[in-house]
Amino acid sequence: MAARPTAPFTEFLEAHNHADAFIRAVCTFAGSLSLLDEIDDEFRHAGLDQAVASGDTPPIFDWLLTAFSFQGVSDQAARSYMEKHGSASWVKMEASLQASPSCPKLRTYWEYEGCRYDKGSFTCAEPDHIDTCPVPRPRLRNGKLNQTAASFFLFVRDIADGDLVGWIDHQLDAARGSENADLEAARQEALIGPLRGIFGVADKVLTNALSWLMIGARDQRPIWFETGKAMVVVDRLVHNHLFRTGITEGCGIPHRYGPACYAEGGCAEIIRGAAERIDARAFNPNFPRIFPRFIQHALWSLCAADRSDVCNGNRIDDQKPCQLSYCQLFRICGRKPLKAT
Known part of the structure; x- marks a missing residue:
């Protein structure tokens, strides 16, 4: 318009x-x-x-999570850090969360709120559980990215039922618009809207x-x-x-x-x-x-x-x-x- x-x-x-x-x-x-x-x-x-x-969800998850990491610093700085220290992945996070970590915030996507993990001070909102918590395990650039990784994993597991492709298909199919421009906007919002709840990712990064x-x-x-x-x-x-x-x-x-x-x-x-x-x-x-x-x-x-x-x-x-x-x-x-x- x-x-x-x-x-x-x-x-x-x-x-x-x-x-x-x-x-x-x-x-x-x-x-x-x-x-x-x-x-x-x-x-x-x-x-x-x-x-x-x-x-196949894991490669798509890994690629998107890497894309989410390119924020707050230059692309070169983010890329150099990941090349040196690696990044979080679906396979590793799935294995660590299948072990039923004791932290109550990691039970479901809906309960993962207010984690407040800080890499520098190695503290969080549930300090009694941090020594065995899987959230700090990936050597990411800062604690916020660790929280993003955990939040995104729980979203895909619990909201998308482990099937990112199927979830995207469903969200786009369910969108409706009276005109072509309305339909495009509805489809975008059908994807971006639910993903806004993932910790640490804004519309710009998601889009x-x-x-x-x-x-x-x-x-x-x-x-x-x-x-x-x-x-x-x-x-x-x-x-x-x-x-x-x-x-x-x-x-x-x-x-x-x-x-x-x-x-x-x-x-x-x-x-x-x-x-x-x-x-x-x-x-x-x-x-x-x-x-x-x-x-x-x-x-x-x-x-x-x-x-x-x-x-x-x-x-x-x-x-x-x-x-x-x-x-x-x-x-x-x-x-x-x-x-x-």
Whole structure:
């Protein structure tokens, strides 16, 4: 749904036309034309193609849990730590929890609340049980990730009945919407909604991981692909970019980074609206015509330090208009200071 105009209609229309042209240019300069191939390579390398086909939960669980670990630090730092110390896995957690640990919080997913395990102090909410507790056993980067691993395992075991593929199929099949956009939103919420209860994972992390999983499964499960390609992840880089360029002011409702990014007139709505009007097949004929995830990924890639590394706080003084005259988008950018002086 288009944002409610806050200016005369002609100005509103001009702003959208300019935004579409700008975002199309971003896709040309920073968009990954091999995005589907990149996802496919990771999908096959992790064995997810076979796991989805056979309904094998452990590889999918392990991959998602690893994806959840890429938060709070750079991807390189998270990857280096896991390469050195390993990560939690379905097989190891299943074995440790089958031994019936004494902690009452580990009986069921619904009872696992307020664990408060802290790696540095080796304390938790049930100190009498910590010496034999399986939660601290994986050598993860911090105690919150240990709690996430335990919470996610219990969710899959108790809510999904140990069958992640079957649970995703059921959630998508049960979703309903009066229009295509409503159906996409209903399917996304059918997945993200229940998973919000897992400790330590927010919508951004869940959406980012699930969209990759479902896009990768497109040959086996077209409905997964229809949902995954429509998922949009708005991080601070994308939000700030839309503000700096003037796109938020012209096409949406100015807002702070956070939940408002997904509300009416927010960043996600702006990206989805642009995706409706920008034919992604112009960049790669194998792309679907409407591909919000590609649009959002291109915006992120322009800003990310390990990608194009252009539109971010390392390059731009937040108190002043952007001075990066070498940027190919400089002449058409709104160049608004992120913070008022």
